[in-house]
Every structure is written in C-alpha cells, then in structure tokens.
Amino acid sequence: MGKYILALDQGTTSSRAIIFDNSGKSVGVAQKEFTQIYPKPGWVEHDAMEIWGTQSGVAREVLEKTGIRPQDIAAIGITNQRETTVVWEKATGKPVYNAIVWQCRRTAGICDELKAKGCEPYIRENTGLVVDAYFSGTKVKWILDNVEGAREKAEKGELLFGNIDTWLIWNLTRGAVHVTDYSNASRTMLYNIKELKWDETILKELGIPASMLPEVKPSSCVYGVTDPQTFGGAEIPIAGDAGDQQAALFGQACFEPGMAKNTYGTGCFMLMNTGEKLVPSNNGLLTTIAWGVGDKVEYALEGSIFVAGASVQWLRDELKLIDSAAASEELATAVEDTNGVYVVPGFVGMGAPYWDMYARGTIVGLTRGANRNHIVRATLESIAYQTRDVLEAMQEDSGINLQALKVDGGAVANNFLMQFQSDILGVPVDRPEVTETTALGAAYLAGLAVGYWNDKEEIAKKWNVDRTFTPAMEGEAKEKKYSGWKRAVERALKWEE
Numbered sequence: 202m203g204k205y206i207l208a209l210d211q212g213t214t215s216s217r218a219i220i221f222d223n224s225g226k227s228v229g230v231a232q233k234e235f236t237q238i239y240p241k242p243g244w245v246e247h248d249a250m251e252i253w254g255t256q257s258g259v260a261r262e263v264l265e266k267t268g269i270r271p272q273d274i275a276a277i278g279i280t281n282q283r284e285t286t287v288v289w290e291k292a293t294g295k296p297v298y299n300a301i302v303w304q305c306r307r308t309a310g311i312c313d314e315l316k317a318k319g320c321e322p323y324i325r326e327n328t329g330l331v332v333d334a335y336f337s338g339t340k341v342k343w344i345l346d347n348v349e350g351a352r353e354k355a356e357k358g359e360l361l362f363g364n365i366d367t368w369l370i371w372n373l374t375r376g377a378v379h380v381t382d383y384s385n386a387s388r389t390m391l392y393n394i395k396e397l398k399w400d401e402t403i404l405k406e407l408g409i410p411a412s413m414l415p416e417v418k419p420s421s422c423v424y425g426v427t428d429p430q431t432f433g434g435a436e437i438p439i440a441g442d443a444g445d446q447q448a449a450l451f452g453q454a455c456f457e458p459g460m461a462k463n464t465y466g467t468g469c470f471m472l473m474n475t476g477e478k479l480v481p482s483n484n485g486l487l488t489t490i491a492w493g494v495g496d497k498v499e500y501a502l503e504g505s506i507f508v509a510g511a512s513v514q515w516l517r518d519e520l521k522l523i524d525s526a527a528a529s530e531e532l533a534t535a536v537e538d539t540n541g542v543y544v545v546p547g548f549v550g551m552g553a554p555y556w557d558m559y560a561r562g563t564i565v566g567l568t569r570g571a572n573r574n575h576i577v578r579a580t581l582e583s584i585a586y587q588t589r590d591v592l593e594a595m596q597e598d599s600g601i602n603l604q605a606l607k608v609d610g611g612a613v614a615n616n617f618l619m620q621f622q623s624d625i626l627g628v629p630v631d632r633p634e635v636t637e638t639t640a641l642g643a644a645y646l647a648g649l650a651v652g653y654w655n656d657k658e659e660i661a662k663k664w665n666v667d668r669t670f671t672p673a674m675e676g677e678a679k680e681k682k683y684s685g686w687k688r689a690v691e692r693a694l695k696w697e698e
C-alpha cells in the first residue's frame with residue numbers, strides 16, 4: 202500500500218493537487234489558476250482542455266516538489282466545481298464547446314420555458330433542485346441546440362456529457378472510464394434522487410439522449426486506474442469522487458444528521474447532513490445527495506450562495522480597491538462600520554434562498570462620506586449576511602438550531618469576516634486546523650475505498666479546531682444591520698429584464 206493519498210481539487214478559479222498523509226495532514230500542494238472566459242454579460246465559460254492541462258500539471262508538480270513517487274500514492278480522490286458542463290466527442294476526446302460554468306446564466310430562458318410549461322414541481326420533487334440556470338441539464342440542452350451538428354452526433358451516440366469529475370476521470374484513464382458519483386449526479390437536474398437513476402421524463406423534456414450520460418457510482422470506490430502515460434508508468438487507483446461541497450462536508454467529518462459546514466470559496470455553500478432521510482425544503486434550499494459510501498446513500502440540505510470570495514476578487518481585479526484578497530481585512534477594520542453602505546453581490550443573479558436569475562449587483566446607502574474602506578467592509582459583510590439568509594432557511598427546514606458552524610475554504614483566513622459571521626449569526630464559528638477540507642474529503646473517500654483508512658470513526662478523530670469565533674455583537678445592533686441587508690437585497694432582485 203502506498204504511503205499517501207493524492208487529492209485533485211478542481212475549483213472554479215484554480216486547479217489544486219494536495220498530497221495527504223495518514224494523519225490527514227497535507228504534505229504538499231501545487232495550484233494553478235486558469236482562464237475565466239466571459240463571452241457576454243452573465244455568461245461564464247472555461248476551456249475544458251485547460252482544466253485538464255492545469256489539473257494534470259499540478260498533480261505532476263506536487264509529486265516532483267515533494268519527491269514522492271507515483272508508486273507511493275495509494276489512491277487518487279477527485280473533487281470538483283459542480284454543475285459545470287462539458288460535452289465531448291467519444292472518439293477523439295475533443296470538447297465540442299467550452300465548458301459552461303455553473304455561474305453562467307445563458308440558459309435562464311430555457312428555465313423560464315420549463316417553468317411556463319409547469320415542469321417545476323416535478324423537477325423539484327424528483328431532483329431536489331429548483332429550476333435554475335445553475336444546474337447542468339439546461340446547459341447540455343443549450344450545447345445540443347447551439348453547436349452545429351451536436352444534436353445529430355449525440356443522437357448517434359458519438360458525444361459524451363460529464364461534469365468536471367467525469368471529464369477528469371475520463372482523461373486520467375485515457376477514455377477508458379465514463380463515470381460520475383451520486384453527489385455530482387444530483388447536481389445535474391437530470392438525476393432522480395429518490396429512485397437513484399437518470400430521470401427519463403426530464404431527459405425527454407430537454408431532449409438529452411441517455412447514451413451521453415456517465416454511469417453513476419458510489420463516491421468511494423475504485424473507478425479505474427490512471428493511464429501509465431500520465432504519471433510516469435504508474436497505474437494509480439482513482440478511488441474517490443464527490444462534488445466539492447459534499448467533499449468538504451465529508452472532510453469536516455459532518456457524518457451525523459444535523460451537522461453542518463459552510464465553505465467560503467468563489468461562492469459560499471452551506472450543507473447540513475440529513476442522513477438517509479431526504480428532507481424537502483420549503484424555504485428555498487436544495488435537497489441533494491451528500492455521498493454514497495458502502496451501500497448507503499446519504500442526503501443533505503444545501504444553501505448555495507453564488508458569489509462570496511468572488512466579490513473580493515471583484516474588489517481586487519475590477520474596482521482595484523485592494524491589491525490582494527488578504528488586504529480586504531486591513532481596509533475593513535480601518536473603519537468602525539460600513540457607514541450605512543450595503544453591497545449586494547448579485548453579479549450572476551442570486552442563489553439560495555432567493556433564486557432570482559435576473560438579480561444583479563447593487564451598492565446602496567452611499568453618502569458623501571462613503572469611502573473605499575466602507576465598500577470593502579460592506580463587501581465582506583455581504584458574505585456573512587448571505588450566510589445568515591441560508592442558515593435561517595436551514596433551521597426552518599430541518600427544525601434544528603445549529604449550535605456551531607464549521608467553516609472552511611479560502612476566505613476563512615479573514616478573521617474580520619469570521620468574527621462578523623459569528624456576530625451576525627449569533628452562533629460560534631469553528632475554523633479547523635485543515636481548511637483545505639474539500640481536498641481532504643476527496644482524499645478520505647479515496648482512502649476509505651482502498652483500506653488506507655478503516656472507517657468514518659477513524660476519520661472523525663482527526664478533526665481539530667484552529668480557532669473558535671464567538672458572537673460578540675449586541676442583539677439589537679445585529680438585527681438592525683441584518684434588516685438593512687434585507688432591504689438592500691430587495692433593490693437588487695429582478696433588475697435584469
């Protein structure tokens with residue numbers, strides 16, 4: 202048995218490879234950002250070949266950097282930005298179009314048509330999702346309808362569809378394996394999460410041939426081995442696969458119903474484990490598959506926030522108010538409050554609990570005294586307010602009052618944000634020692650499949666807190682700030698016509 206597990210974490214803005222040892226500690230990381238393509242307002246694409254190139258590149262880099270031989274890797278775990286859609290030719294492996302990213306709004310019209318036809322209740326009940334351009338189903342339909350010859354080829358069985366996990370596994374095995382796992386399948390809007398099979402009614406409605414779809418497998422099992430050409434002759438088992446938010450839930454050891462985590466990356470995603478029980482939402486959350494491990498499939502409630510850390514990138518890259526994401530903390534704490542300013546980062550519409558594809562970004566409450574620091578602070582605060590929106594919905598749906606929130610992802614390095622988060626929620630926020638929990642979750646899933654770790658109990662013992670932020674804001678002040686946020690959101694909704 203190899204001594205390490207290699208996790209491939211293919212995120213929205215970068216591809217990362219992390220090697221973990223048996224204690225769950227990272228022993229090496231390599232990361233590379235890749236191109237974000239914005240062909241039109243509201244459209245977002247990635248070059249699928251660049252995704253494969255950067256992901257395989259960082260995997261080789263981390264091995265070289267650490268001096269660990271591919272033969273010393275016991276298994277590879279894959280985790281990925283979810284919903285992002287790739288369609289490629291089976292014979293050549295060539296994508297027929299750029300990957301359409303989860304944030305892309307181009308299929309809002311298709312969603313409106315589905316709603317007008319009355320398909321929403323069926324989709325909600327059987328996929329656990331709301332009808333929104335976020336999910337893969339309408340993106341596949343768009344490619345088949347808009348790329349010349351695509352529909353014809355798809356009907357002849359010549360095209361394959363996959364989310365990024367499927368695309369990576371297909372390339373790692375040089376076209377030998379076309380699979381996904383339950384958690385990723387549950388984000389396509391094509392998968393029946395009650396019956397655990399692709400939903401024929403929805404496929405028919407969207408005109409998507411079943412021959413394009415990957416086989417759906419558990420999140421922890423051996424899918425295949427790497428092609429010898431990828432890692433200098435080694436045939437490493439690929440043994441874990443989960444969408445990044447579900448992987449983070451696993452990496453945070455949220456194994457019991459009622460345990461929840463919030464991941465602050467490009468977007469922000471709060472998931473609560475609901476065990477083998479499928480809990481429908483009446484408050485704008487999603488019901489999704491957490492993972493399939495062994496012969497059990499477990500579910501989660503999810504609040505998906507589309508823009509979180511991405512708004513900090515916007516401050517840096519578009520407004521040029523800060524030099525680095527980390528600098529946002531210094532500017533935010535240079536002022537006592539936002540001076541009444543609210544930023545609503547509805548750049549790609551708003552996700553949970555609003556689900557408005559036509560919302561757009563808004564800054565309100567500006568006065569002559571509003572300065573750069575106030576705008577930076579208001580942007581960070583918007584991440585915490587959106588989290589409160591989804592936490593309230595989650596508590597309502599699950600009937601569980603959260604005692605503490607486990608957090609992870611790039612933006613949890615920001616102590617101001619974490620303290621404000623705890624203040625505005627009124628619950629403690631626990632930041633673990635390992636904040637790369639997405640990659641860690643994928644590593645755990647892979648390690649479990651090959652016997653590198655024995656069981657979930659062994660994994661749960663490895664979770665350690667780095668810092669707990671406890672609520673320090675007085676109740677009235679907190680509610681006043683939050684009600685201002687709710688009014689600001691009203692201004693952002695239904696903006697785009």
Ligand SMILES: Nc1ncnc2c1ncn2[C@@H]1O[C@H](COP(=O)(O)OP(=O)(O)O)[C@@H](O)[C@H]1O
Binds near residue numbers: 214528611613614
């Ligand atoms: N100190 C910080 N304060 C606020 N945001 C930060 C900080 N460091 C990183 N971020 C944000 O976190 C995000 C990166 O987190 P990461 O978990 O790597 O995201 P992803 O997996 O979505 O690519 C970026 O959007 C960045 O702006």
Ligand SMILES: O=P(O)(O)OC[C@H](O)CO
Binds near residue numbers: 281446
């Ligand atoms: O790339 P991330 O970490 O922001 O995650 C993206 C989500 O999976 C989208 O559903």
